[in-house]
Amino acid sequence: MSASLEDLLPGRAGPIQTYRLVASAHPAISLFGDLEDLSPEDWDLAYALEAMTNPRLRDERGELVLIPQAERVYGPGSSLIMAAFAYRNPRGSRFSDGSFGVYYCAELEETAIREVAYHMGKFFGATQEAPQTFVARNIGAELEGSAYDVFALNEPWLRDDDYSACQAFARQARVQVDCLRYQSVRHPGQVAYAVFRPKALRNARHIRYVELYWDGNRFTHAANISLEL
Template sequence: MVRLPEIEVDEPKSYRLVSSRYPTIALFEDVASAEDFEDLYALQAMTNPRLLTQAGDLNLVPREEIPFGITGCSYAMASFTHVNPEGSRFSDGTFGVLYLADSMETAIREISYHQNRYLSGVEGLKYDRLVFRGLRCAFGGSLSDATGLDEDDPIYAPDDYSHSRALGLSLRKRGGEGLKYRSVRNAGALCWALFTPKGVRRVVQAAHYEFIWDGEAISSINKISLQHS
Protein backbone atom coordinates (compact mmCIF):
# COMPACT_ATOMS: atom_id res chain seq x y z
CA MET A 1 0.00 0.00 0.00
CA VAL A 2 1.28 3.47 -0.94
CA ARG A 3 2.60 5.54 1.96
CA LEU A 4 0.70 8.82 1.88
CA PRO A 5 2.25 12.15 2.86
CA GLU A 6 1.19 13.79 6.11
CA ILE A 7 -0.19 17.33 6.14
CA GLU A 8 -1.21 19.73 8.89
CA VAL A 9 -4.68 21.23 8.55
CA ASP A 10 -6.01 24.20 10.50
CA GLU A 11 -9.73 24.83 10.31
CA PRO A 12 -10.50 24.43 6.62
CA LYS A 13 -14.12 25.23 5.76
CA SER A 14 -16.02 21.97 6.05
CA TYR A 15 -19.62 20.85 5.99
CA ARG A 16 -21.81 17.81 6.47
CA LEU A 17 -25.46 16.78 6.51
CA VAL A 18 -27.16 14.66 9.16
CA SER A 19 -30.68 13.34 9.16
CA SER A 20 -33.13 15.41 11.21
CA ARG A 21 -34.92 12.24 12.29
CA TYR A 22 -32.15 11.76 14.82
CA PRO A 23 -32.72 14.03 17.84
CA THR A 24 -29.98 16.34 19.05
CA ILE A 25 -28.23 15.10 22.21
CA ALA A 26 -27.05 17.53 24.88
CA LEU A 27 -25.14 14.98 26.95
CA PHE A 28 -21.71 16.04 25.68
CA GLU A 29 -22.53 19.76 25.77
CA ASP A 30 -23.34 19.66 29.48
CA VAL A 31 -19.77 19.00 30.61
CA ALA A 32 -16.31 20.45 30.01
CA SER A 33 -14.06 17.59 31.14
CA ALA A 34 -13.82 13.81 31.20
CA GLU A 35 -14.22 13.82 34.99
CA ASP A 36 -17.47 15.79 34.84
CA PHE A 37 -18.68 13.54 32.06
CA GLU A 38 -18.22 10.35 34.08
CA ASP A 39 -20.34 11.79 36.90
CA LEU A 40 -23.09 12.95 34.53
CA TYR A 41 -23.02 9.71 32.57
CA ALA A 42 -23.48 7.67 35.75
CA LEU A 43 -26.42 9.87 36.78
CA GLN A 44 -28.05 9.60 33.36
CA ALA A 45 -27.63 5.82 33.42
CA MET A 46 -29.77 5.69 36.55
CA THR A 47 -32.39 8.24 35.54
CA ASN A 48 -32.72 8.30 31.75
CA PRO A 49 -31.57 5.18 29.86
CA ARG A 50 -33.22 6.50 26.67
CA LEU A 51 -30.66 9.29 26.46
CA LEU A 52 -27.85 6.79 26.83
CA THR A 53 -29.21 4.84 23.87
CA GLN A 54 -29.29 8.05 21.84
CA ALA A 55 -25.72 8.88 22.85
CA GLY A 56 -24.53 5.56 21.40
CA ASP A 57 -21.71 3.23 22.40
CA LEU A 58 -19.28 5.44 24.30
CA ASN A 59 -16.82 2.59 24.68
CA LEU A 60 -15.88 3.04 21.02
CA VAL A 61 -14.10 6.34 21.74
CA PRO A 62 -11.30 6.79 24.31
CA ARG A 63 -12.29 9.47 26.82
CA GLU A 64 -9.12 11.46 26.06
CA GLU A 65 -10.23 11.82 22.42
CA ILE A 66 -13.62 13.39 23.21
CA PRO A 67 -13.44 17.16 22.56
CA PHE A 68 -15.28 18.21 25.70
CA GLY A 69 -16.20 21.89 25.89
CA ILE A 70 -16.48 22.62 22.17
CA THR A 71 -19.65 23.90 20.54
CA GLY A 72 -21.48 20.96 18.97
CA CYS A 73 -19.56 18.21 20.73
CA SER A 74 -22.49 15.82 20.34
CA TYR A 75 -22.47 16.33 16.56
CA ALA A 76 -18.73 15.63 16.54
CA MET A 77 -19.24 12.41 18.50
CA ALA A 78 -22.26 10.90 16.74
CA SER A 79 -20.36 9.28 13.87
CA PHE A 80 -18.08 7.48 16.33
CA THR A 81 -20.68 6.23 18.82
CA HIS A 82 -23.30 5.24 16.22
CA VAL A 83 -21.31 3.10 13.79
CA ASN A 84 -22.94 1.90 10.58
CA PRO A 85 -22.33 -1.89 10.62
CA GLU A 86 -22.51 -1.92 6.81
CA GLY A 87 -19.44 0.28 6.69
CA SER A 88 -18.60 3.25 4.48
CA ARG A 89 -15.88 4.25 2.02
CA PHE A 90 -13.06 4.15 4.58
CA SER A 91 -14.56 1.90 7.26
CA ASP A 92 -15.42 -1.79 7.28
CA GLY A 93 -18.18 -1.16 9.82
CA THR A 94 -16.11 -1.83 12.95
CA PHE A 95 -15.33 1.84 13.63
CA GLY A 96 -16.85 5.23 12.93
CA VAL A 97 -15.65 7.93 10.56
CA LEU A 98 -16.63 11.61 10.53
CA TYR A 99 -16.99 12.59 6.87
CA LEU A 100 -16.72 16.28 5.94
CA ALA A 101 -16.92 18.11 2.62
CA ASP A 102 -15.38 21.34 1.36
CA SER A 103 -18.77 22.93 0.60
CA MET A 104 -22.44 22.33 1.31
CA GLU A 105 -22.87 21.55 -2.39
CA THR A 106 -20.35 18.71 -2.11
CA ALA A 107 -22.04 17.42 1.07
CA ILE A 108 -25.41 17.49 -0.72
CA ARG A 109 -24.06 15.54 -3.69
CA GLU A 110 -22.51 12.92 -1.44
CA ILE A 111 -25.75 12.46 0.54
CA SER A 112 -27.91 12.51 -2.60
CA TYR A 113 -25.94 9.67 -4.15
CA HIS A 114 -26.27 7.40 -1.14
CA GLN A 115 -29.92 8.25 -0.51
CA ASN A 116 -30.76 7.54 -4.15
CA ARG A 117 -29.12 4.12 -3.88
CA TYR A 118 -30.93 3.32 -0.65
CA LEU A 119 -34.39 4.54 -1.71
CA SER A 120 -34.12 2.77 -5.08
CA GLY A 121 -33.96 -0.48 -3.16
CA VAL A 122 -37.16 0.14 -1.18
CA GLU A 123 -39.84 -1.77 -3.05
CA GLY A 124 -43.03 0.15 -3.79
CA LEU A 125 -41.80 3.49 -2.45
CA LYS A 126 -43.48 6.15 -4.61
CA TYR A 127 -42.74 9.24 -2.54
CA ASP A 128 -40.66 10.29 0.44
CA ARG A 129 -39.53 13.52 2.04
CA LEU A 130 -36.20 13.57 3.87
CA VAL A 131 -34.94 16.48 5.96
CA PHE A 132 -31.27 16.95 6.81
CA ARG A 133 -29.50 19.38 9.12
CA GLY A 134 -26.63 21.21 7.51
CA LEU A 135 -23.59 21.58 9.76
CA ARG A 136 -20.57 23.89 9.51
CA CYS A 137 -17.49 22.31 11.05
CA ALA A 138 -14.00 23.38 12.07
CA PHE A 139 -11.18 20.96 12.80
CA GLY A 140 -7.42 20.68 12.80
CA GLY A 141 -4.69 18.10 13.06
CA SER A 142 -2.31 15.91 11.15
CA LEU A 143 -3.91 14.00 8.27
CA SER A 144 -2.80 11.69 5.51
CA ASP A 145 -3.20 13.26 2.07
CA ALA A 146 -4.63 11.11 -0.74
CA THR A 147 -5.30 14.00 -3.12
CA GLY A 148 -2.03 13.31 -4.95
CA LEU A 149 -3.29 9.90 -6.08
CA ASP A 150 -4.70 9.63 -9.59
CA GLU A 151 -8.47 9.87 -9.95
CA ASP A 152 -8.52 6.29 -11.23
CA ASP A 153 -6.76 4.97 -8.12
CA PRO A 154 -8.85 2.10 -6.68
CA ILE A 155 -9.56 4.00 -3.45
CA TYR A 156 -11.70 6.31 -5.61
CA ALA A 157 -13.74 3.53 -7.22
CA PRO A 158 -17.37 4.72 -7.33
CA ASP A 159 -18.92 1.64 -5.73
CA ASP A 160 -16.12 -0.80 -4.83
CA TYR A 161 -14.91 0.15 -1.35
CA SER A 162 -12.53 -2.76 -0.80
CA HIS A 163 -9.34 -0.76 -1.43
CA SER A 164 -10.49 2.39 0.38
CA ARG A 165 -11.60 0.36 3.41
CA ALA A 166 -8.25 -1.37 3.54
CA LEU A 167 -6.58 2.05 3.49
CA GLY A 168 -8.83 3.42 6.22
CA LEU A 169 -8.24 0.39 8.44
CA SER A 170 -4.46 0.62 7.93
CA LEU A 171 -4.34 4.34 8.75
CA ARG A 172 -6.50 3.95 11.82
CA LYS A 173 -4.44 1.02 13.14
CA ARG A 174 -1.35 3.21 12.86
CA GLY A 175 -3.05 5.90 14.94
CA GLY A 176 -3.85 8.17 12.00
CA GLU A 177 -6.19 11.05 12.74
CA GLY A 178 -7.77 11.13 9.31
CA LEU A 179 -7.50 11.48 5.58
CA LYS A 180 -7.88 14.22 2.98
CA TYR A 181 -9.18 12.91 -0.35
CA ARG A 182 -10.94 13.82 -3.59
CA SER A 183 -14.74 13.84 -3.62
CA VAL A 184 -16.02 10.97 -5.73
CA ARG A 185 -19.46 12.54 -6.20
CA ASN A 186 -18.45 16.14 -7.00
CA ALA A 187 -15.54 16.36 -9.45
CA GLY A 188 -12.81 18.76 -8.37
CA ALA A 189 -14.05 18.99 -4.77
CA LEU A 190 -12.39 17.76 -1.59
CA CYS A 191 -13.48 15.74 1.42
CA TRP A 192 -12.03 14.66 4.74
CA ALA A 193 -12.49 11.45 6.70
CA LEU A 194 -11.68 11.82 10.40
CA PHE A 195 -10.92 8.66 12.37
CA THR A 196 -11.12 10.43 15.73
CA PRO A 197 -13.14 13.39 17.04
CA LYS A 198 -10.22 14.86 18.99
CA GLY A 199 -9.30 17.43 16.33
CA VAL A 200 -12.83 18.82 15.99
CA ARG A 201 -13.04 22.39 17.33
CA ARG A 202 -16.67 23.30 16.72
CA VAL A 203 -19.77 22.15 14.87
CA VAL A 204 -22.52 24.69 14.25
CA GLN A 205 -25.94 24.05 12.76
CA ALA A 206 -26.63 26.02 9.58
CA ALA A 207 -29.56 25.39 7.22
CA HIS A 208 -32.02 22.52 6.90
CA TYR A 209 -32.43 20.84 3.53
CA GLU A 210 -35.43 18.96 2.16
CA PHE A 211 -34.87 16.07 -0.26
CA ILE A 212 -37.87 14.87 -2.30
CA TRP A 213 -37.95 11.32 -3.62
CA ASP A 214 -40.43 10.96 -6.52
CA GLY A 215 -40.38 7.18 -6.81
CA GLU A 216 -37.45 7.08 -9.24
CA ALA A 217 -34.90 9.58 -7.96
CA ILE A 218 -34.37 12.55 -5.66
CA SER A 219 -36.03 15.11 -7.89
CA SER A 220 -35.58 18.28 -5.83
CA ILE A 221 -33.51 19.62 -2.96
CA ASN A 222 -34.64 22.74 -1.12
CA LYS A 223 -33.16 24.84 1.66
CA ILE A 224 -35.99 25.19 4.15
CA SER A 225 -34.54 27.09 7.11
CA LEU A 226 -31.45 28.90 8.29
CA GLN A 227 -30.00 29.07 11.78
CA HIS A 228 -27.82 32.09 12.52
CA SER A 229 -24.94 31.34 14.88
Protein backbone atom coordinates in the same frame (compact mmCIF):
# COMPACT_ATOMS: atom_id res chain seq x y z
CA MET B 1 -4.10 -1.36 -4.23
CA SER B 2 -0.96 0.18 -5.74
CA ALA B 3 -0.60 3.10 -3.31
CA SER B 4 0.64 2.46 0.22
CA LEU B 5 1.48 4.49 3.30
CA GLU B 6 5.14 4.29 2.31
CA ASP B 7 4.28 6.40 -0.76
CA LEU B 8 2.74 9.21 1.32
CA LEU B 9 4.04 11.79 3.75
CA PRO B 10 1.76 13.06 6.52
CA GLY B 11 0.81 16.71 6.15
CA ARG B 12 -1.65 19.10 7.73
CA ALA B 13 -5.29 19.74 6.95
CA GLY B 14 -6.85 23.05 7.89
CA PRO B 15 -7.83 24.96 9.73
CA ILE B 16 -10.73 24.85 7.34
CA GLN B 17 -14.52 25.07 7.48
CA THR B 18 -16.29 21.81 6.65
CA TYR B 19 -19.89 20.71 6.10
CA ARG B 20 -21.70 17.50 6.88
CA LEU B 21 -25.33 16.41 6.42
CA VAL B 22 -27.03 14.14 8.94
CA ALA B 23 -30.61 12.90 9.10
CA SER B 24 -32.83 15.12 11.22
CA ALA B 25 -34.40 12.73 13.72
CA HIS B 26 -34.29 14.91 16.83
CA PRO B 27 -34.40 18.61 17.75
CA ALA B 28 -31.18 20.58 17.33
CA ILE B 29 -29.79 20.22 20.86
CA SER B 30 -26.38 19.22 22.18
CA LEU B 31 -26.50 16.47 24.75
CA PHE B 32 -22.74 16.26 25.14
CA GLY B 33 -22.61 20.00 25.67
CA ASP B 34 -25.10 19.89 28.54
CA LEU B 35 -22.48 18.47 30.88
CA GLU B 36 -19.45 20.54 29.95
CA ASP B 37 -18.67 21.53 33.57
CA LEU B 38 -18.18 17.93 34.71
CA SER B 39 -14.86 16.12 34.73
CA PRO B 40 -14.53 13.35 32.12
CA GLU B 41 -14.87 10.72 34.83
CA ASP B 42 -18.02 12.30 36.29
CA TRP B 43 -19.42 12.84 32.79
CA ASP B 44 -19.04 9.15 31.95
CA LEU B 45 -20.78 8.14 35.17
CA ALA B 46 -23.65 10.56 34.60
CA TYR B 47 -24.05 9.35 31.03
CA ALA B 48 -24.05 5.68 32.05
CA LEU B 49 -26.74 6.27 34.68
CA GLU B 50 -29.01 8.32 32.43
CA ALA B 51 -28.56 6.06 29.39
CA MET B 52 -29.99 3.13 31.35
CA THR B 53 -33.44 4.69 31.24
CA ASN B 54 -33.31 7.17 28.35
CA PRO B 55 -33.58 5.55 24.87
CA ARG B 56 -33.37 8.93 23.14
CA LEU B 57 -30.06 9.64 24.86
CA ARG B 58 -28.71 6.24 23.87
CA ASP B 59 -29.75 6.88 20.30
CA GLU B 60 -27.85 10.15 19.98
CA ARG B 61 -24.75 9.29 21.98
CA GLY B 62 -24.37 5.75 20.75
CA GLU B 63 -21.71 3.52 22.30
CA LEU B 64 -19.38 5.87 24.12
CA VAL B 65 -16.95 3.05 24.85
CA LEU B 66 -15.98 3.06 21.16
CA ILE B 67 -14.17 6.38 21.68
CA PRO B 68 -11.00 6.40 23.83
CA GLN B 69 -11.43 8.89 26.66
CA ALA B 70 -8.33 10.85 25.60
CA GLU B 71 -9.91 11.49 22.19
CA ARG B 72 -13.36 12.63 23.39
CA VAL B 73 -14.51 16.23 23.13
CA TYR B 74 -16.93 18.03 25.43
CA GLY B 75 -18.85 21.28 25.51
CA PRO B 76 -21.12 23.11 23.07
CA GLY B 77 -21.38 21.37 19.71
CA SER B 78 -19.48 18.28 20.80
CA SER B 79 -22.53 16.03 20.41
CA LEU B 80 -22.51 16.81 16.68
CA ILE B 81 -18.92 15.59 16.49
CA MET B 82 -19.00 12.63 18.84
CA ALA B 83 -22.09 10.98 17.35
CA ALA B 84 -20.16 10.00 14.21
CA PHE B 85 -17.64 8.04 16.26
CA ALA B 86 -20.05 6.40 18.70
CA TYR B 87 -21.68 3.88 16.36
CA ARG B 88 -20.66 0.62 14.81
CA ASN B 89 -21.81 0.32 11.20
CA PRO B 90 -21.75 -3.39 10.35
CA ARG B 91 -21.95 -2.57 6.64
CA GLY B 92 -18.94 -0.30 6.84
CA SER B 93 -18.31 2.76 4.68
CA ARG B 94 -15.66 3.92 2.25
CA PHE B 95 -12.97 4.44 4.89
CA SER B 96 -14.20 2.19 7.69
CA ASP B 97 -14.77 -1.55 7.89
CA GLY B 98 -17.43 -0.89 10.53
CA SER B 99 -15.21 -1.41 13.57
CA PHE B 100 -14.65 2.34 14.08
CA GLY B 101 -16.52 5.54 13.35
CA VAL B 102 -15.59 8.16 10.78
CA TYR B 103 -16.76 11.78 10.53
CA TYR B 104 -17.29 12.38 6.80
CA CYS B 105 -17.41 16.02 5.71
CA ALA B 106 -16.63 18.27 2.76
CA GLU B 107 -15.30 21.73 1.95
CA LEU B 108 -18.49 22.69 0.09
CA GLU B 109 -22.09 22.38 1.24
CA GLU B 110 -23.04 21.13 -2.24
CA THR B 111 -20.56 18.27 -1.95
CA ALA B 112 -22.02 17.19 1.39
CA ILE B 113 -25.53 17.30 -0.09
CA ARG B 114 -24.56 15.27 -3.17
CA GLU B 115 -22.84 12.61 -1.06
CA VAL B 116 -25.87 12.16 1.19
CA ALA B 117 -28.30 12.22 -1.74
CA TYR B 118 -26.40 9.37 -3.39
CA HIS B 119 -26.22 7.12 -0.35
CA MET B 120 -29.77 7.82 0.84
CA GLY B 121 -30.94 7.32 -2.74
CA LYS B 122 -29.51 3.80 -2.72
CA PHE B 123 -31.36 3.07 0.51
CA PHE B 124 -34.65 4.61 -0.61
CA GLY B 125 -34.45 2.74 -3.90
CA ALA B 126 -33.76 -0.60 -2.23
CA THR B 127 -36.72 -0.15 0.12
CA GLN B 128 -38.95 1.21 -2.67
CA GLU B 129 -39.86 4.36 -0.78
CA ALA B 130 -42.79 6.44 -2.02
CA PRO B 131 -42.20 10.05 -3.12
CA GLN B 132 -41.38 12.17 -0.09
CA THR B 133 -39.17 14.85 1.41
CA PHE B 134 -36.07 13.79 3.35
CA VAL B 135 -34.93 16.38 5.90
CA ALA B 136 -31.30 16.61 6.98
CA ARG B 137 -29.30 18.94 9.18
CA ASN B 138 -26.36 20.82 7.72
CA ILE B 139 -23.56 20.73 10.30
CA GLY B 140 -20.60 23.08 10.09
CA ALA B 141 -17.31 22.38 11.89
CA GLU B 142 -13.70 23.50 11.71
CA LEU B 143 -11.15 20.82 10.87
CA GLU B 144 -7.45 20.90 11.72
CA GLY B 145 -5.12 17.95 12.10
CA SER B 146 -2.56 15.66 10.56
CA ALA B 147 -3.60 14.22 7.22
CA TYR B 148 -2.76 12.03 4.29
CA ASP B 149 -3.69 13.87 1.11
CA VAL B 150 -4.83 11.38 -1.54
CA PHE B 151 -6.89 13.88 -3.54
CA ALA B 152 -4.59 13.85 -6.57
CA LEU B 153 -3.89 10.11 -6.59
CA ASN B 154 -5.13 8.52 -9.80
CA GLU B 155 -6.12 5.26 -8.16
CA PRO B 156 -9.37 3.53 -9.26
CA TRP B 157 -9.84 1.96 -5.80
CA LEU B 158 -10.34 5.43 -4.30
CA ARG B 159 -13.49 5.85 -6.41
CA ASP B 160 -14.67 2.25 -6.69
CA ASP B 161 -18.00 1.22 -5.18
CA ASP B 162 -16.16 -1.78 -3.74
CA TYR B 163 -14.78 -0.25 -0.54
CA SER B 164 -12.44 -3.08 0.48
CA ALA B 165 -9.21 -1.43 -0.71
CA CYS B 166 -10.15 1.93 0.84
CA GLN B 167 -10.98 0.21 4.11
CA ALA B 168 -7.65 -1.62 4.19
CA PHE B 169 -5.84 1.65 3.53
CA ALA B 170 -7.81 3.47 6.24
CA ARG B 171 -7.10 0.82 8.88
CA GLN B 172 -3.41 1.64 8.53
CA ALA B 173 -3.78 5.36 7.97
CA ARG B 174 -5.84 6.08 11.10
CA VAL B 175 -2.92 4.89 13.24
CA GLN B 176 -0.75 7.61 11.70
CA VAL B 177 -2.98 10.61 10.99
CA ASP B 178 -6.17 12.35 12.09
CA CYS B 179 -7.85 12.39 8.69
CA LEU B 180 -7.74 11.74 4.96
CA ARG B 181 -8.21 14.42 2.31
CA TYR B 182 -9.69 12.90 -0.84
CA GLN B 183 -11.72 13.68 -3.95
CA SER B 184 -15.46 13.31 -3.56
CA VAL B 185 -16.77 10.47 -5.69
CA ARG B 186 -20.25 12.00 -5.92
CA HIS B 187 -19.00 15.55 -6.68
CA PRO B 188 -15.87 15.09 -8.81
CA GLY B 189 -13.15 17.70 -8.43
CA GLN B 190 -14.26 18.69 -4.93
CA VAL B 191 -12.64 17.97 -1.58
CA ALA B 192 -14.00 15.60 1.05
CA TYR B 193 -12.52 14.44 4.34
CA ALA B 194 -12.66 11.27 6.39
CA VAL B 195 -11.87 12.29 9.98
CA PHE B 196 -10.71 9.58 12.38
CA ARG B 197 -10.48 11.53 15.67
CA PRO B 198 -12.99 13.86 17.38
CA LYS B 199 -10.25 16.23 18.56
CA ALA B 200 -9.43 17.19 14.98
CA LEU B 201 -12.81 18.98 14.89
CA ARG B 202 -14.12 21.98 16.78
CA ASN B 203 -16.86 24.61 16.80
CA ALA B 204 -19.46 22.24 15.39
CA ARG B 205 -22.88 23.82 15.01
CA HIS B 206 -26.20 23.38 13.28
CA ILE B 207 -26.32 25.71 10.27
CA ARG B 208 -29.69 24.98 8.67
CA TYR B 209 -32.06 22.25 7.62
CA VAL B 210 -31.91 20.92 4.07
CA GLU B 211 -34.79 19.24 2.25
CA LEU B 212 -34.01 16.59 -0.37
CA TYR B 213 -36.87 15.65 -2.68
CA TRP B 214 -37.35 11.96 -3.55
CA ASP B 215 -39.57 11.31 -6.57
CA GLY B 216 -39.84 7.55 -6.04
CA ASN B 217 -36.77 6.81 -8.17
CA ARG B 218 -34.11 9.33 -7.22
CA PHE B 219 -33.46 12.54 -5.33
CA THR B 220 -34.16 15.29 -7.84
CA HIS B 221 -33.19 18.48 -5.98
CA ALA B 222 -32.49 20.01 -2.61
CA ALA B 223 -33.53 23.23 -0.87
CA ASN B 224 -32.13 25.02 2.16
CA ILE B 225 -34.52 25.83 4.99
CA SER B 226 -33.35 28.94 6.82
CA LEU B 227 -36.47 29.58 8.88
CA GLU B 228 -36.93 27.72 12.17
CA LEU B 229 -40.22 28.19 14.05
